[in-house]
Amino acid sequence: MFTIGTLAKKTGTKVQTIRYYEQIGLLPEPGRSAGGQRRYGDSELDRLSFVRHARQLGFSLDAIRELLDLSDHPEKSCAEADAIARRQLKQVEQRMVRLEALRTELQRMVHECSGGHTADCRVLEVLRDHSECLTDHDEIGA
Amino acid sequence: MFTIGTLAKKTGTKVQTIRYYEQIGLLPEPGRSAGGQRRYGDSELDRLSFVRHARQLGFSLDAIRELLDLSDHPEKSCAEADAIARRQLKQVEQRMVRLEALRTELQRMVHECSGGHTADCRVLEVLRDHSECLTDHDEIGA
DNA sequence: TTTACACCCTCTAGCTACTGTAGGTTCAAG
């Protein structure tokens, strides 16, 4: 049995984040000490590690909720978990394509900057004149 | 002179977003009709286009504020705008490196999925066992 | 002129995934 601070350290999570996960129902309510402080065991540690790992892979909290649910029911089909992972992979690949295009345009801006006054700044010029933009940005915010 | 809806269409922005930009001081308060509706001209159109293009390149609203300020003062040095763009480029490159690693791990998860029951699901297994993780994810949320 | 209807207005709340703060309590060591 350990405290929330210990669990935080073991998983590389902030204490508030753990309480937040509990609040939104991602982690179960743990036992408490006589004085009302949270006490955790290894099962909570495992569950939180799972959550953190999935977050690091970019899964949304909703996706993680689904994955946890699947993990709790070993008799269910694997197909759903697979679908979630594939969806995530697709998203990552799409983001990479977008970032690739952004990088190209930013490189162009930066490389062509003459270093004079802003009146002649290539960076600002490119931003001002959208027609020079080679890429299709349908979405915003990589 | 055109309405906010027209400006929205011309720039591919939502009406609410335009009002939001005005609220946070990114766009100046425009003139109004007798009845109190916003009326825009070409200068506002240019400014909003600039903002949108910069957003599409992933610049934060704060960075855009700086860029707009530089754009408004043609006598200032280009160096600052250049620095902002370089910072942005660096961020994009870092994100790409991270996404590359995530993609590899997700591909590994998905490719090794046998398609049986969740008890044997490779996806869940990988998430459960963090020690199999080859990459260093210091940050969360691509 | 009236009426219909799309569009506009302000204000407020909600979204994701946390993070930070205030003001107070508990725990373990010395």
Add this chain to the structure above:
DNA sequence: CTTGAACCTACAGTAGCTAGAGGGTGTAAA
């Protein structure tokens, strides 16, 4: 028994919008 770190709840704030309620405006046709 006292000290100080760590804990508690509750609420506010972050970025960058987005959605809704409840009402007013503008224009074109009947």
